[in-house]
Amino acid sequence: MKVTRLHITNFRNIAETELYPGEGMNVIYGENAQGKTNLLESIWLFSGFKSFRGSKDHDLIRFGEEYLKSDFDFFGGERDQNAKMIISHQQKKILLNSVPLTAASKLIGHFNCVVFSPSYLSLIKGNPSERRKFIDSAICQIKPSYAKALTEYSKLLMQRNSFLKDLKYHQENYDFLEIWNTKLIEKAVFIINERIRYLEDLSVKASEIYGGLSGEKETLTLEYHLRVSQSKYRTVRDKVEREELEELFRQSENSDILYGSTNIGAHKDEIAVLIDGISAKSFGSQGQQRSAALALKLGEAEILKDMTGERPVALLDDVMSELDIHRQDYILNHIKDWQVFITCCDPATVLRLYDGKAFQIKEGKVV
Ligand SMILES: Nc1ncnc2c1ncn2[C@@H]1O[C@H](COP(=O)(O)OP(=O)(O)O)[C@@H](O)[C@H]1O
Ligand SMILES: [Mg+2]
Structure with missing residues (x-):
């Protein structure tokens, strides 16, 4: 995967910019708040995923403008391709x-890329939904049917929840609960088992990378924790059976009805990240957490590469400044054959390590 040209108009603080990136390292440097992350975000959006900053579409349009336009040439699927995006307020x-x-x-x-930014620390420090979101979007990139299952699951979940709320007042409808359970459990089993399968691969990749980052001093492992009650999880190593979830749903039924919400299922599970066997979230140092987040993201990129046969484009936002030289070097060596867009304030750090193209960005313009 390679970006060959990018032409953006009215994208956040970028009025108009055209860029012809190099095949390897592309350093985007400039002072704070000049538009470096914005530029990466404009590339990221062609992956088909929502903004990695959690922004809404209309936030992307430059203040005071009617629309934004982004015109994007890339090499992928062994051919030159073009994508365009025009977003107006309507x-x-x-x-x-x-x-x-x-x-x-x-x-x-169609266009695969991965992004790393300091905010990815929340992958380790944040609550379980962050880790589920990460693994879900990773699987979506390689398995479109998974995205469909997720959408259906959340729809069914909403329907079951509103049915539960209703059930408190209309107990005569109780028999219908079974129907919602069956539908939801069927999707949950599919989603959970896909996650467990993906985690097996990711565990191997991420622990290898983490080993490299830590100078082989520490080990990283990943586990799937299935929620079995309000506050308890069970580690699942192989796969989950439909009968087991049915039983868990039965056990949780009274409290589900009481609270009017579903307490068991794919939307409640946890992906545990362990360093030397203990929770990175609860016990990891800042540096360990940062390295673990990077190992997960790099592992994701490697799986994507293995599955599609193409290296995704890597977008590295402000990552180097937070790492020691050994770790910086490890990361860059790991992805030196990829097309990389890396932002920093001082380009010297990165340019010392590799040759490539450098773009200075100032007040939303590449100068
Ligand atoms: N829709 C928008 N229109 C105009 N400016 C925006 C918009 N969204 C964000 N910005 C501005 O973009 C700047 C931040 O750019 P960013 O790429 O995050 O900076 P950095 O170079 O530090 O990565 C901020 O000054 C912010 O106000
Ligand atoms: Mg930034």
Whole structure:
């Protein structure tokens, strides 16, 4: 995967910029708040995923403007391709090789990239939903049917929850609960087992990378923790059976009805990240947590590469300044054959390690 040209108009603080990146390292440097992360974000959006900053579409349009336009040439799937994105306050148009797409998510799988930014520390420090989100979007990139299952699951979950709320007042409907359970459990089993399968691969990759980062002094392991009651989890190593979830749903039924919400299922599970066998979230040092987050993200990128046969584009936002030289060097060596966009305030650090192209960005303009 390579970005060959990017032309953006009215994207956040970037009024207009055209960029011809190099095949390897691309350093984007400049002072704070000049538009470096914005530039990475504009590339990221062509992956088909939502903004990694959690922004809404209309936040992306430059203040005071009517629309933004982003025109993107890339090499992927062994050919040159083009994608366009036009977002106005009223509508959003996405084109892939001149063909209109019904949603940005239809771009998933066409242009693959991974992003690392300091905010990824929340992958380790944040609550379980952060880790589920990470693993879910990683699987979506390699398995579109998984994305569909997730959407259906959350729809069913909402329906079951509103049914539960209703059930308190209409107990005569109790028999229908079984129907919602069956539907939801079927999707949950699929999702959980896909996650466990993915974790097996990710565990291998991430622990190898973590070993490298820590100079082989520490080990990283990942575990799938299935929620079995309000505050208890069970580690699942192989796969989960439908019967087991049915039993858990039965046990949780009274409290589900009481609270009007579903307390068991794929939306409640945890992915535990352990360093030397203990929770990185609870006990890891800042440096260990940062390294673990990077190992997960790099591991994700490697799996994507193995599955698609192409190296995804790597977007590294402000990561180097927080790492010691050994770790910086390890990361850069790990991805030196990839196309990389890396932002920093002082380009010297990165340029010392590699040759490549450098772009200075100032007040939303590449100068
Ligand atoms: N929709 C928008 N229109 C205009 N400016 C924006 C918009 N969204 C964010 N910005 C501005 O972009 C700047 C931040 O750019 P960013 O890429 O995060 O900086 P950095 O170079 O530090 O990575 C901020 O000054 C912010 O106010
Ligand atoms: Mg930034």
